[in-house]
Amino acid sequence: MAATAAIDNFHNSVRTLAQTKRIRVTEFFQDFDKLRSGFVTGPQFSRCLWQTLGLQLSPEQEALVKKHYDVKGDGQIKYTLFCDIIDQNFNARDLARNPENQTVPPPEFLGTVRTVRPLSPQSERRLIQLLKHIEQFYCYHGINLRTCYEDFDRHHMGVVTESQFYRSFPGPPDVSEADMTLLVRKYRDPLKTGLLNYLNLHHDIVAIGEQFAKEKELIESPNTQVDSTPVMIPTDPDLNTIFEKIRVAVFKNGIRTTEFFKDHDKLRSGIITENQFVCGLALAVGKEAQLSRAEIQKVVEYYRQPDGRVKYKEFCDIMENAFTIPDLEKKPLQNVVRPVKGALSRGLHPLTAAEENRIQEIICQISDNVRRRRLMMYPYFKDYDRGIAYTRVVTPTQFGRILHFLSLNVAPEDLKLLLRKFEDPATGDVNYPAFVQAVDQEFVGHTMDDADLSQKGRTNTPVKEVPATATDSNVSYENLMSRIRHIVLTNRLRVAEFFEDYDPLRSGSISKSQFRRGLGLLGLSKLGTHDMTEGQYKLLCDVYQNPQKEDQCLWTRFLWDVETVFTQPNLEKDPEICVPPQEIFRAPKPGTMDWGYASDDHKSLYDATMDRLRQRSDQRRVLAKPVFQDFDRHNNGHVTKSQFRQCLTMLELHCTEPEMIALEAKFCNDVGFNYLAFLSELQPEAPPQFMYETRLEEIRQTNQRKTLPELNAQKDLEGVLLKVKTKVCRERMRVLEFMRDYDKLRSGRMLKTSFRRALDLCRFELRESEVSILEDRYQSVQDIDYVDYLRFCDEVESIFTTKELEKRPLEDVIQFKPPEEWERNNLPADQQNRFRACMERLSEKVRKHQMQLFPLFEDYDRVHNGTVSRSQFRRVLTELELGGLVSQQDFELLWQQFDVKIGGKDDVNYIAFCDMIYKLANFEARKP
Structure with missing residues (x-):
């Protein structure tokens, strides 16, 4: 007995620790058992418990484990048997036992233990009665003992001190000092002096509450004979009439009678005073049930108690359950009393x-x-x-x-x-x-x-339904399948997704009801795109019926027959097979006439009518589609026959009655008149041209053309360097920062392709010939495919300073000044005199009249970059009355001399022009 108690205590301690830390011990033992033999060595067993649970076994516990789990006697511990006991011995494969009965719940929580000091039998009985009393008090007042002590338990260990236990004990108030002492003796922690385990007390109270609930459920179970009506209905005929009036009024108006009484019953005892009951009843159904004072008083007399109060709860139970039975879901065999026919209708007032x-x-x-x-x-x-x-x-x-x-x-x-x-x-x-x-x-x-x-010839007798058969289908199997294929093709549906959920075993066969349900999800129902009748459904069931099971259908055969609109099955086995085009599976709307079976007279009349309407439409340039769309509220491309005739009248496309009948026979179906097909015949649109191949050919021819000639390209090295230095000076950039990223080893050399790429990043906008000049000038001596970019960078940055100036302190540094763009414009030698004479004429007039040139030019210079367009330049001279002194050839010379490139456009530098005029007129700078 001592060994059994010792091993049980050991199991309980390990199980408590495992459930506290939410650990399954089996998973950690398997790391030592690679072959899944179910055995580990003794040191491995101790090490696993120490690493996972922090439990270091004593020599006595090691001997106890070896005694119980060394089944072979070779020192190997059978850990699977140990884990079954620790993991509550739950076997998922044992279906004969209830899973709740297989668990072994630990009596402790969070590693706490109960006191081992037993109480006397009298104290145990007193403790049980006290716990039941406390549970009823807590249940009535909604008190949770655990939340009352959580503020004191900062570490969530489940224990508090004795003073904290006394201070926050939530009641009930009739618990004496002796009862509190009994609770302290029972729930004192044996391992922690001065502390009480309030969590064990909380769980004991919860367990007593669950036991009370099970006893109450057992008493109120459906197996016991319980009266269907909660309260006995009185036998007085007059009282029954009053109750019937009240029940009808409550049922018709949806009145919750309890809401009118419970405000007077603060303690929810089910009893109120007589005056409160009279007021609540009159307010609830007094007007709806037409109750008189005497009838209300009769109801009060029936439910009055000896002390003068009235039991309103019993009255409300009868009224709330009018024409029904409470908890009917627990009593499925009960017969519900229905109201008398006409009792809920509004009756007419009797007169004399x-x-x-x-x-x-x-x-x-x-x-x-x-x-x-x-x-x-x-x-x-x-x-x-x-x-x-x-x-x-x-x-x-x-x-x-x-x-x-x-x-x-x-x-x-x-x-x-x-x-x-x-x-x-x-x-x-x-x-x-x-x-x-x-x-x-x-x-x-x-x-x-x-x-x-x-x-009136109407009865409530149900009509006997005749079961539908496959012969009741109004279409053949081929027509029905063509319609289904059309729906699947146009809506791009995956048929398998609507059936495979009903076939979890992938047997290819499902029941007929499931097959019908899948067809409905596919859109073959009254709410879908095609209303499948019962006869059509029976036709499909007969075709795809499972020969082995008469109540099932082979949905996979139906799947392959329908999805042939997309591809052919097993196409990978026969790659040379010709897949039919999808256009052949498109079916017209139901009810569309097959024009191939029409008579010759009918066709000739239709052709003559369409020719005449097409001719008149082209002559008047009629836009017909918006007129039809105004009647097409559902945007399905169809209108009714009367709407079609009305549209033709609005468009003034008049037809005789035989012509109208011919058009309706051609374009009408079960949905209506297909005006889109009619308009495609009346006003045919040119098919769109596929320009993809044409564009490819144009691109190929464009790429084969020779390179366009370069514009304004510099011919020598000095011009190219001047262009680069001017760009660097104005934008204050460091060329070396763009070059060094392509020289990871800092060798001072880089490939010519990388050199071109770096120049593009600098946005120098150099032409191909200019880049070639730079490559030839700075080509590496060691390798002709490389460029010495450091020499190029030193040459460019010499505009700011001289390299290694610290070694030559007496050298004079000349600051680089980028030339003005207009100064590089050189006129031909034969035009120099003409330009000079034009400028002298203008300066002479400016000097005589002391004219201001800048203000008018600045009005046109919105971005203040010192330039205006050529037309603006001429307009300013005209406004200043200087345009008469300049001929068209002179304007060309002025534009050519003061030309600057702004965004690829030729503008005029008016600042240089004004400065030259002022200089020729002998004015001070900017002061005419």
């Missing part, structure tokens, strides 16, 4: 005999007027009924207004009589369906009885 006779005369007069004028009265009343789901009543004022609108004039006294007869007793409004049914013999309202229905 004289008044009833007068009502009949009024109704007969109105009925004759309605029948003679063929009035439909119900829609007029319904327009005023704007309540949710139609309340089927209107106000008396609206009732009189509608009668006056329909010219059914009634005397005021007769109108009051009608209102009293058809008045709703609950709301005071008028029941217009009953009135319409009384005066209109053709109107069938919802308040008519079966007797009236049988008089």
